[in-house]
Amino acid sequence: MAIPPAVVRAARTGWHWQWLQLMNGLGPADGEGNYTRPTGAFVQRPPLPANAGTAGGHVLIVGRSCPWAHRAWLVWLLRQLEGSIELLTVEPDPEAGRWRFSQPFLGCGTLQELYQRAGADPSQRATVPVLVERASGRVVVGESARLMELLNAWPAGDSAPNLEPAEQQESLHSWRELLQGSVNDGVYRCGFARTQAAYDRAETALFDTLERAEAALSGAGPWLCGPQLTLADVQLFPTLIRLELVYGPLFGVSRRPLWQLPALWRWRQRFFQLPGVAASCCDQAWRQDYFGALFPLNPSGIVPAGPPLATLVAAQLQP
Ligand SMILES: N[C@@H](CCC(=O)N[C@@H](CS)C(=O)NCC(=O)O)C(=O)O
Incomplete structure (x- = not known):
């Protein structure tokens, strides 16, 4: 039986409205419908930590699918930083819309917990990539563009390329x-x-x-x-x-x-x-x-x- 056009129209309107509500959660937009990426936490480029280069002193947390994490991961591997920075992969939890650790990390089950313990506002997104100091749980930086620069300045071997010539x-x-x-x-x-x-x-x-x-x-x-x-x-x-x-x-x-x-x-x-x-x-x-x-x-x-x-x-x- 054909669906009456008025029902189709009403369903489309209602569906579109619901789509807009869901999109508000996924990606905020300005008045003209352009996606506007929210600012995250720990976005400033910090000075090089005094213990940079100490074996196991820092942990780089990435998610496999995230392109922002991928760029930090690439700098980490091109500069062969595996001796001083451990790479840790978090898993997506699509139901809850957040990242979780496979094993508790510094006592945290989710990235959100780690961010909040490090002093982030609960309203802020807990994003990858993020560089964490292992001993203190301090977040060094949580913004990928700054993180790439920091990792390029990180102490590395003689064969590591300088990616900012x-x-x-x-x-x-x-x-x-x-x-x-x-x-x-x-x-x-x-x-x-x-x-x-x-x-x-x-x-x-x-x-x-x-x-x-x-x-x-x-x-x-x-x-x-x-x-x-x-x-x-x-x-x-x-x-x-x-x-x-x-x-x-x-x-x-x-x-x-x-x-x-x-x-x-x-x-x-x-x-x-x-x-x-x-x-x-x-x-x-x-x-x-x-x-x-x-x-x-x-x-x-x-x-x-x-x-x-x-x-x-x-x-x-x-x-
Ligand atoms: N500005 C951040 C953006 C990173 C970002 O959006 N990461 C996404 C994964 S691709 C994320 O972790 N999202 C979790 C969330 O929004 O709660 C950066 O470049 O480091």
Whole structure:
């Protein structure tokens, strides 16, 4: 039996209203429907702790699916900091919408507890990545952009690369600023947009920046700022490696699949080959967490099939 149009209209209105309520929890928006990322706790860049470099003195807490955690994890592994900073992975708890420890950590079962013990306001989100001093439980920093810089300054072995080379400082700074808003947060601005206009703005800014990156890499390279790998490359990778697997299908970011940007495709392949990087790419966990946890964007909870990660980092473009 056909459903009367008036019932369909009422259901759509009611459904849309409920969607907006759920979106308020997921990602706040301004009056024009643009996603506005809330400010977290412990966001300032601290000075290098006096005991930095002491074996086991600090713990870097990450979540496998989180791109912000991934960038800190990448700096940690590229600079080979495993001797002084322990890496600890938290698990998502999609029902409660928070991170939990597999084993109690410093007496805490959830990241929220750890944040509150460290002095965060209960209204503030407990986010990954976060760097914690083990002995005191003090949060050193909870903002990934600052954390990347701190880890780059952390005492490391002679073979550890400096990811903020002085000679590339200017271009590094401008790339990082551009990527942070239009690409790293940009994919979320697309996925969490409340209106068509908000989505269009974010999507245009995202692909404009990717095309600029494509042009920069086509002309020079092999890295974004030139000859040396920098924090700008580290910042771009977690977003680009999730592009076809998550952001394309879930956030509506599919105007230009990466194979249409061949210099960026090769750059992604090159970055993936760096020691340790492949092991930090947990594509199954990403898909499970994003499609499973972001209920307002995927109410069925179905995790769609996607391309195998290996095909996205192949040396040659697959015809
Ligand atoms: N500004 C933070 C954002 C990090 C962030 O949003 N992390 C998400 C996971 S991708 C999180 O932990 N969310 C938990 C929550 O919102 O309660 C950073 O860059 O470090």
